[in-house]
Amino acid sequence: MKKSFFSLNAPLKTIKGMDALPVNEVPVPARLIVFMKQHYGKGCIPLVKKGDRVKQGQTIGSTENFAAVDIHAPASGEITDILQLPNPYGGNSTAVIIENDFRDERIERNTDPDYLEREPRELFYKLRRLGVTGINLEPIPLDTIAYPISTESDHKLALEELPPIDRLIITAVDEEPMMASCENSLSYYRDQVPDAVNLMKHLYEVNGTVTIAAPATKYDKATEAAKGTADVQIVSARYPNTLPELMAMKITGREIPASGSPRMAGVVVIPLRTAVHALRAVRDGDPVTKIIVTFAGDAVKPPRLLKATIGTPIREVLHFCDVKESSLARLVLGGPIRGKAQFSLDIPVVKGACAIQVMTHKTITPVAENNCINCGSCVEHCPVNLQPNILSRHMQFFNLDNKIRKQFTACIECGMCGYVCPARRPMLQYMQNAKVALNIPRRGIII
Amino acid sequence: MIKPSGLTVGIGPHIHGGNTTSNLIYNQIGALLPAAFAGMYVFGLKSIWVVFWSIASAIFFEYLMLKALKRPAATLLDGHAILTGLLLAMMLPADAPWWIACMGSGIAIVIGKMLFGGMGCYPFNPALVGWIVMLVSYKDIINKFPRPNHEVWGGIAESLPAQTTLEILKRYGVDMAGHYNIIDLFLGYQPGGLGAVAGLAITLGGLYLIIRKIIRWEIPVSFIAGLIAMSGIFWIVSPDRFASPLFHLVSGSTLLCIFFLAPDYSASPNTRWGRIIFGFGCGALAILIRIYGTYPNGSSRFAIMLMCLTIPLLDRIRPHIPGFAKPGKEAAADA
Numbered sequence: 001m002k003k004s005f006f007s008l009n010a011p012l013k014t015i016k017g018m019d020a021l022p023v024n025e026v027p028v029p030a031r032l033i034v035f036m037k038q039h040y041g042k043g044c045i046p047l048v049k050k051g052d053r054v055k056q057g058q059t060i061g062s063t064e065n066f067a068a069v070d071i072h073a074p075a076s077g078e079i080t081d082i083l084q085l086p087n088p089y090g091g092n093s094t095a096v097i098i099e100n101d102f103r104d105e106r107i108e109r110n111t112d113p114d115y116l117e118r119e120p121r122e123l124f125y126k127l128r129r130l131g132v133t134g135i136n137l138e139p140i141p142l143d144t145i146a147y148p149i150s151t152e153s154d155h156k157l158a159l160e161e162l163p164p165i166d167r168l169i170i171t172a173v174d175e176e177p178m179m180a181s182c183e184n185s186l187s188y189y190r191d192q193v194p195d196a197v198n199l200m201k202h203l204y205e206v207n208g209t210v211t212i213a214a215p216a217t218k219y220d221k222a223t224e225a226a227k228g229t230a231d232v233q234i235v236s237a238r239y240p241n242t243l244p245e246l247m248a249m250k251i252t253g254r255e256i257p258a259s260g261s262p263r264m265a266g267v268v269v270i271p272l273r274t275a276v277h278a279l280r281a282v283r284d285g286d287p288v289t290k291i292i293v294t295f296a297g298d299a300v301k302p303p304r305l306l307k308a309t310i311g312t313p314i315r316e317v318l319h320f321c322d323v324k325e326s327s328l329a330r331l332v333l334g335g336p337i338r339g340k341a342q343f344s345l346d347i348p349v350v351k352g353a354c355a356i357q358v359m360t361h362k363t364i365t366p367v368a369e370n371n372c373i374n375c376g377s378c379v380e381h382c383p384v385n386l387q388p389n390i391l392s393r394h395m396q397f398f399n400l401d402n403k404i405r406k407q408f409t410a411c412i413e414c415g416m417c418g419y420v421c422p423a424r425r426p427m428l429q430y431m432q433n434a435k436v437a438l439n440i441p442r443r444g445i446i447i
Numbered sequence: 448m449i450k451p452s453g454l455t456v457g458i459g460p461h462i463h464g465g466n467t468t469s470n471l472i473y474n475q476i477g478a479l480l481p482a483a484f485a486g487m488y489v490f491g492l493k494s495i496w497v498v499f500w501s502i503a504s505a506i507f508f509e510y511l512m513l514k515a516l517k518r519p520a521a522t523l524l525d526g527h528a529i530l531t532g533l534l535l536a537m538m539l540p541a542d543a544p545w546w547i548a549c550m551g552s553g554i555a556i557v558i559g560k561m562l563f564g565g566m567g568c569y570p571f572n573p574a575l576v577g578w579i580v581m582l583v584s585y586k587d588i589i590n591k592f593p594r595p596n597h598e599v600w601g602g603i604a605e606s607l608p609a610q611t612t613l614e615i616l617k618r619y620g621v622d623m624a625g626h627y628n629i630i631d632l633f634l635g636y637q638p639g640g641l642g643a644v645a646g647l648a649i650t651l652g653g654l655y656l657i658i659r660k661i662i663r664w665e666i667p668v669s670f671i672a673g674l675i676a677m678s679g680i681f682w683i684v685s686p687d688r689f690a691s692p693l694f695h696l697v698s699g700s701t702l703l704c705i706f707f708l709a710p711d712y713s714a715s716p717n718t719r720w721g722r723i724i725f726g727f728g729c730g731a732l733a734i735l736i737r738i739y740g741t742y743p744n745g746s747s748r749f750a751i752m753l754m755c756l757t758i759p760l761l762d763r764i765r766p767h768i769p770g771f772a773k774p775g776k777e778a779a780a781d782a
Contacts (some may be wrong), residue, residue: 007660008466008474028735033448085449097448178462249769258770331454332461343457346449357461364455365463373468373567376663376717385766388718410768415460422466429458 011381012239012337012419018180018303023188025307026320028075030100031256032311034060037093038351040138041067046096055105057287059129060096067140069131072287072415073098074309076105088333088340088347089138098311107424109285120203123282130281131288131351135182135271136175136334142278145261145268146204163266166208167252168200172272172396173215173235173242176335178296179355182271184305186221187213188292189276193225196275199282201229204268213247214274240383240414241338244269258410259441266349294355295383297336298363301325308349314356315345323358330364332357337415338428367418367426369396378417378427384410388417392430395437405438468566471712472526474661478652479533479707485645489595489635490541491547497641498536500548505532508553512561527566529553534707537642538700538748539581540592547588551577554768571755572711575748582745590614590744594639611639612698613743621690632697643700654708662710666729670705671696673730681738695734704729704747714755721761728754 037043054060054073061071069104077100085095115123124143133139146165174182193212201210210230214222215237222232233249248262248269249255253407256265258298273292289310290348296303300323308317318325325345332339333353349356378388386407394404411431434440487494509528513520532552539548553578563569582589592611612632616624627637635645642649656662674695680688695701709715709729716725732750737743 006658007469008464010464081448083448096450255769258768261768285625316587325452329455330457330461334457336462337460339459339461341454341458341461343451343454343456344449345452345454359461360712363462364457365461367457370468371565373471373712374717375471375712376715377466379717380663382721384770385768387762387765389717390762407768410770419462420464420466422468422471424463424467426458428460432458 003180011416012177018178018183018294018296018305021180021184021303021305023184023305023307024319024320026309028100028102028309029312029316030102031313032074032077032098032100032309033313033346033348034071034074034096034098034311035085035087035093035243035348035350036061036071036095037068037087037089038071038310039068039133039137041139042064042152043093044068044071046082046094048079048096050079050082050334053077054079054098055107057107057109057289059287062129062247065351067144069128069133069141070287071096072131072289074289075100076103077101086344086347088342088350088353090340100316109286110243112282115282116202117200118282122201123203126282127278130285131352132274132278132281133288134274135354136338136352142203142270142274145263145270162264165204165206165263165266165268167248167267168204168206168208168210169213169248169262169267169269170197170200170210170230170272170275171213171242171247171269172218173213173237173247174294174335175242175244176337176339176355177239178303178336178357179294180296180303180305181292181294181354183215183218184292185271185273185276186218186225190221190225192276192279193272194227194229195283196272196279197226197229199279200275202271204279206268208375211251213251240381240416243383243412243414245412246383246414258406279372287292288351291349291351291353293349293352295321295358296355297332297358299323299360301359310351311348313346313348314342317349317356318345318358327360328358329361330357330359332359336412337419349408365424367429370423370425372425373423375422377420377422380413381416381420383414383416384412386411388427388431391434392417392425392427395430395434398436398437400438405440408434408438409440411435456654459471468527469525471661472530474659475656475707476530476533478655478661479530479537479642481648481652482537482642482645482703483533485635485648486541486640486642490593490641494541494641496545497539497541497543497548497756498533500545501536501539501552502529502532504549505529505535505552505556508556509561512557517560518565522565522633524531527560528556531560531574531577533701534572535577537703537707538574538578538640540589541641543588547581547585549604551581552575554580567713569713570758571752572708572714575708575752577688577751579745579746582742592640594638595636595644611744612637612694613737613746616690616694616698617737617743621687623695624690627698629693629697632694637698639698640700641705643703646697646702649702649706653702654707662706663719663722665719666710666715666726667705669723669726670709670730673727673732674701674705674734675730676727677731677734681734689738695737699744699747701733701747704733704751708748709751714751714758716758716761716764718762718765720766721758721764724764725754725761727759728757 042065044063081097087093213235248267254265415428505528555573559573559576633646675692678692732745736746
């Protein structure tokens, strides 16, 4: 990213004008790779066998795990193989290969116009069965956001002690720079915003304010789209402020306990895209098989917004956008800060992916265990007031104890320390390694 | 089905702000160059040899130490050795013998920097360590400064003893020091270190660094505030015994300390309030050393060295981490 002359450590900004891009639909490819694990929890068990014919929207994998949702066939066709393949999140998991027959046979949708009269419990169950999740890379079902799993953690907060949900924030802001999918959903799903807001209000039994968080440039559009169902609040579109924890703290003024999710302060943060997916699932019975992703990075100019079918290999997306495979040096699923780098172009689009970043050699910054020069950039940019320079050295020399554990617990893994580090230390990796070494639960999933 | 495609993998962030260590250091060197040129202009071209020997030996000793400590020699390219050598040369007299420059740089690099573990680990600014060792070892050479070149200026300083303004203030009182015009002092027409006296050039360089956020504004601003506050108290109490705050600000190497020596990366606190207290303490201590100490020449530099001792404590002054109870509340809960 180009840096400004006046501040060598300029924090990130989103690219202007990206949200106004038209959404192009990537054609469904001949062969789809559908992973049984596209969420945080355990992978689904395949319900189909090799040689079966499936219709578009048919459930092909299911599980009752606490942070898992069902998987559906994105296209009609024949199951040619079920095997273990390297998952984009790491490790191997079962994948179902579907040979597309291009007949586009769809299973009958189970529509329900009176969805607002159903019990939230019933709706949550339906959402799981229709595969609706959040939008980070290891997404969790919507009910897990409201009722997280209580485990042996620092807080030992019982479920009964959770405060009632009295704030609901629906974000139309992208979590990371070089992403526009969420901002764009304000225009793309314009007509469905009021219904989606009402559904979320009903689902989480909110008896407080419902807020749509939008960047300043989208204020008018958001007010128009909300049609009075929710207040619109302008939030900063600069990177670390767009993370759910920080946004919730800023909008509500409440403090979220370290390593907890916004839910522990009585706030639920739902991306607008997820809310619309949920609406379409409970009203029209549509499972999540297509998602809008931002296709950006310095290998593709200008950036594009694509509607891609889950299971489309990224190679097909590259062909659709006329990007040369040889120019690529790195492929990242997710945002450019917290996304996961992939080793292969055959990796498919997955449910939680909000963006695909393709980068050339020019962008990639090699990192190494260089000495910290103590410049203080990371301390200045840390959104939760930590001292990453000292913490990362604790990890580097494996000097971890209970006193330092407290500070690692507060880290939200935003990656700003690594972004500004002039010595190019793998700061985010140090923080994540320390969390694993100290047995600190991942933020936002488990209380 | 899924085959490697020759892509690189790595952990996020996959994009970077674009800063490098060498970028920061070379910008500081660039910001120092105007002051070095101003010093050469004021003291004559012969002073280039001091700069040369100082930088050359700093690079040589850093290379030796990197070899001895089995570190990659590529670290030399980050330019910190050049910066240390240049900073030391700025503080030396313009006619210092070559071996003073070499020895000072060697001590700065070997004892001040590399033995502590290199950049980022040293507790004191290496250039200051080198200079202070040379000052206490070769007091007569280090403290004997040549007169500025009067052919280009023709100032009134010819009639005054060839000592730094601070020493004149200490020995002969405020009347004698008052012969110096503040503007002359700011422009660099005063006896003193090679580049340390060129106030205008140093200030321009310092402002450049602050505007580009290579150094933070807190230390320079609070340093000046501490200096003015402390000297202002003395000056208001008795203007005929003590010099004015402005005189203190522009004489000797004060400005070099404010913009280049105090805001060193390793040897300064990391948090905002830590930096503000650090700078304020440096300024206030410098004035106290000037008035009550015996080394008026190195007052601000000694003040920085003393304040460096407090850095581990100042680093603990940090803002509240969201998600944890505030310290007061925690104590109340424990009780």
